[in-house]
Amino acid sequence: MRLTFDDTVESFRSTFRAWLGENRPSEEEMTADPAVSSAHLPGWARRWTRRMFDDGWLVPGWPPERGGRDAAPVETLVYLEELERARVPRTTNPQGLGIVAPSIFEFGTEEQVSRYAMPILRGEKSACLGMSEPGAGSDLASLSTRATAEGDGFVVNGQKVWTSGASHADFCFLFCRTDPDAPKHKGISVLLVDMDTPGVTVRPLPHITKPEQTDLNEVFFTDAVVPAANLLGQLNNGWALAGASLAHERGMVWLGTVMELESTFDRLAAEAREILPRLPAFEQAHAADQIVRCYVDVQAAKCLGYRSFAKLARGGSAPEQALMKAFCSESHRRLHLVGSELHGDGGLDVWDARRGEQAWIEQYFNSFGGTISAGTSEIQRNIIAERVLGLPRG
Amino acid sequence: MRLTFDDTVESFRSTFRAWLGENRPSEEEMTADPAVSSAHLPGWARRWTRRMFDDGWLVPGWPPERGGRDAAPVETLVYLEELERARVPRTTNPQGLGIVAPSIFEFGTEEQVSRYAMPILRGEKSACLGMSEPGAGSDLASLSTRATAEGDGFVVNGQKVWTSGASHADFCFLFCRTDPDAPKHKGISVLLVDMDTPGVTVRPLPHITKPEQTDLNEVFFTDAVVPAANLLGQLNNGWALAGASLAHERGMVWLGTVMELESTFDRLAAEAREILPRLPAFEQAHAADQIVRCYVDVQAAKCLGYRSFAKLARGGSAPEQALMKAFCSESHRRLHLVGSELHGDGGLDVWDARRGEQAWIEQYFNSFGGTISAGTSEIQRNIIAERVLGLPRG
Amino acid sequence: MDLELSEEELELRDNVRGVLAAACPPSLVRSVFEGKDTGDALWEQMVGLYWPALALPERVGGLGRTFVDVTIVVEELGRAVAPGPYLATVTQFTPAVSELGSPEQADRFLAPVAAGETTGTLAVAEHGRWEPAAVAAVARPEGSDWVLTGSKSTVLDADTADEVVVVARATDTAGIDGLGAFVVPGDELEAFPRRVIDPTLRICDVVLDDIEVPADRVLAEPGAGGTTQALRRVLDEATVAVAASTIGACRRIFEMTLDYAKEREQFGRPIGSFQAVKHRIADLYSIVERSTALLYFAALTIAEDDPRRREAASLAKAAAGDCQRLVAEDGLQLHGGIGMTWEYDLHLLLKRAKAGEALFGTAASHRAELARSLELVAP
């Protein structure tokens, strides 16, 4: 155990920090044209992705031809630390870069790589993930969107829901049922579906705090024709592909999460320092205690993340992944609850003009996205209990 | 809804209070010869039970020949309030009076009533409940103690565990398997087994806080011969009998529990008033908050109990029973945890001489008896979810 | 002590629930949230059913029933996330006039309430604190009139109420001394509606800019004996009513969650058949039942003017706070994504439950009050 990294790692950090200072998108251009969904690529974002790709900073651990520089895991870690510190997003299409592109590299044809994966890396295309359905949320295996082989392709019919960024994405990484007669896990395939395919329609889902604007959508497929060349990997091998795809997302996602926890906590503590002196003693102590508990959570999440990273970096497995997912998203939720309660009746006000962002109470409701999507907290606990701790399936 | 009872009820209360003042056992005789297990009948307890029986105050809701006076439920309620207020135990063999005797009245022969039930009512005999086994705790249906019909009786072999008061009881209300080939629930019967039957041995179970003294025992049966006349009710009908037996225990058990919660809370608050002024502000507020939370719990339990009673008294069902069991026992546990933490490092000391009883930390450990026995808190939650709320069995 | 609703009370509840099911469906609530409806028609219907008159004395045209009945109505309003002036008029303005004013003033201001002609509210809080000592607004005498200056926060319906009871203090007084109460016509106040999480509650801030109050509108002259005590009794009622609204919303969230758990299937079975879900729903049931029991106890202490009323009010509000915290969190979590959509009704209830926590003292501030009344901390 040690607190600091080797000099070589720190020198890698300096190199990136210098490059970042010179090449980063400015605050002004980012706020002037913000990304309004998780597959929206504003002009600055397209340019920024391309610049990172060209200079080998997009995914440092990948080879240069894929926008990287064969960096070691610990180097990727400090790279992410620097991006977070500079408050520069690595991408405005995280699922495209983090899940879709690597899955295509792993399972796709050369043509699929050049038509779909490389454009993501160059900031030319964005992707959304078509997984959840009205009847299949946590339970992917129950999906019922059908893709029927017809001629030289598939005809897709069905509906997806909670599809982040679908209204901006160029294509969809679509999980669909290609063999309705096989056991549930064995009849699923992945298609790459251009969103402008006739028969694909997107309906934004009005959201709990901002009905007028949303990242989430329903996507309807009505006799949408998809060429056979857009089948990713083997037919009916989608289940294995889903596991592998989502695994790409893990690894170091925790770092961004932890750094967001830290900056949220800093904001909470700063506001508390203004508010607490005005409270009666008992309530002051109570509020302070709530905030300190959040601090313990945040620091625990951070230490747990670094501990888990150290295990992975040594080639071991890190059972903390499911644990980090559940604990960080729940800590995030708790931070916002404590934030809204800290403000007493002022916590009921929406859209905090001073902070220029949603109020704590709105963000509290939004934070359930973290404990529900990408495997609910309940699913994560099942995973911990069964896969990590070896408890028998019920 | 109303806060007070009718005048007739209050007059019933006065009558009992006057009788109690004249006939109650004295503090001195109770402390000189305390009951050391839940089936121990010290001299004063035998006399006290007999006096209540003779004067129709043992079970007011029963007819006079069974120690009652056909009192209404609400009268029984104020009767119990008065007993708790006077700090006089109604019995030192609660399972005998509350479960065993009523079950014998309901299912037993005349001879069983006169040999086993009536002596309990007259303070002449005590009983223990033989339910749990090493392999069947919450899961009564899995019990394996065997009773094999042989000649004019049964030969019993097997082991019970967590049997309260077995070392003092005169007989055991024994659940045993009489048909090993029937489905689990259908091969169980109840035998009334005299504890001095050859082949019955009792081994006290050293306990988490007092290894030298314990209410809990293991009971071993080795070729113990029980006459056929001691079979209670129908052969192989023990499962139905178990449900009915335990139901006898409910009804108004909550009142004693709630009043104990209140007196425990009063002790906690009194100690807190001494300790809190010495604590730094933050810790003082934190401790006060913990204690107030206990107060909310205790008052909620009390109100819930009265609400549930009102439903029962009107002839409705009161789903709050399982809820009261879980919540009261957990509140009791929490009170003792808060009590031990209130004392800081002093909370580690055992056997508080000043209070003349076990320390908070010891009682905290003991309090798990409440959340484990007679259906664990987990079982109670299953009951609430499935039987009260109608959620499907898993 | 009988804490279960009587036949008559059950009938009232079922009646109110039935009316609101028809007159205040989620579609109306959503329209109010979206600024497309005011909910005025609903109020007219309530008036037609004499709900505002329920607990008023027959002398002023009321039905002479008790605060328990009001609690039952308010619980149902919370359950329906109903918009409108009922809460402020019946549980804040009315007790303020009754407790603080003279019998003549009660007749004058409450008869129009009973008749459904007047709505009212109570302006006591400042900087989000309701305790009497937190009042800083000043009332200075001018001839036989009084002039009010200062500001008030978190006043329900201040922009629409016909009459507003304003609490202010004599110049140079502090703490619980020197308080007075005044009835000000709503249109004489500057009220600033706030954009809050539950738009069916019209929460406003108010500026008192030299408002002249004639003598006949002074409920209690600053410094008159017993004013603080009377004000505390008003706050007891208002507090229990907010708890009732919160618990009504929580019970509905619980029921929706229970129903959803029975219907929603994942992995080939209803999610309510998973034991972890079951136990959490059992815990939700437990906390709703416990809070309801404390709520009814508090309502009874007020209806029967029992000396435990103040403590009971704090117990009910503290319990309602814990209840909404757990029920909102697990209710939304167990619903999954559907609960996060605007089109599903759950969020309306979540927002009502959260709003209740912050009005008339948070759970933490009521626990502080209990710590004082239990003499755990200095008063």
Added chain:
Amino acid sequence: MDLELSEEELELRDNVRGVLAAACPPSLVRSVFEGKDTGDALWEQMVGLYWPALALPERVGGLGRTFVDVTIVVEELGRAVAPGPYLATVTQFTPAVSELGSPEQADRFLAPVAAGETTGTLAVAEHGRWEPAAVAAVARPEGSDWVLTGSKSTVLDADTADEVVVVARATDTAGIDGLGAFVVPGDELEAFPRRVIDPTLRICDVVLDDIEVPADRVLAEPGAGGTTQALRRVLDEATVAVAASTIGACRRIFEMTLDYAKEREQFGRPIGSFQAVKHRIADLYSIVERSTALLYFAALTIAEDDPRRREAASLAKAAAGDCQRLVAEDGLQLHGGIGMTWEYDLHLLLKRAKAGEALFGTAASHRAELARSLELVAP
């Protein structure tokens, strides 16, 4: 930041665990609980393995390893509920001499510790409070000697330790000024062992009845610069060590509970297959892992003398407190009746875990410390 044990550290842990499995089985612990054994043989074995010398400098005969290694040993001692003077000697007496005394004194008092000839402890707390400002015992000068009067509470091993570092203050000083530290031979103190829930920890109260301390046993003269700061550093180490002991016990409770849930069958299946049980065990795992991560971070800040050490110590102790609260409760509950018997080992661990909460500051007092260091409340 690398928070996973290195190969060398893992080896140490496995080694210590193996030794304790053989030399400190639950049967020994139970004997100590029942007053039938003192555990002295175990201490001799630790000495033979140089555990007391682990982090001492080579100059005094130590092995020159770091506080991380000490943390690893103490965690294992907690896991085994080991009796004996390790905790007080190595994590209290040793840092007290190192931080407060001169290099000569360090050589004089620590060489015998490294050699296993001396045990020691630290008497700082009074009335169960460890913060420097709570010290009321007085040291008054007499010639070149000092005389100590007053009392100390909650001193580990005070009745058996060879040497005791006593913290006392100059007459007429208060707060963090005027503190001094002295090494007193154990047999000169009056120590009163308390009957506590975990008898393997010899918790004593101590009376200082005019104890004369010669100049060469004065580690820090009352009022000498930097004494409070040095004392805080000592407390950091002692605090983290108690957290390690607690977390060691908690991890073992977790493992026993996990194993039991896999084996124990009810209703025809292992109780660990019930989802509600699963989720609770997952939560136990989570809190043990999180507390461990904070513990190792704190141990590292001390080993590397990082400026975050004080805050990290409070974080670790606060987390350990939350950990024991949950793990003890659910661990015992999920075991059911068997966990409540004297003959089953679980209670030994429960009692060690609970004892750790009350030593060197409760979780609440460390959260108070964090509230101050975060500037949420006044210092």
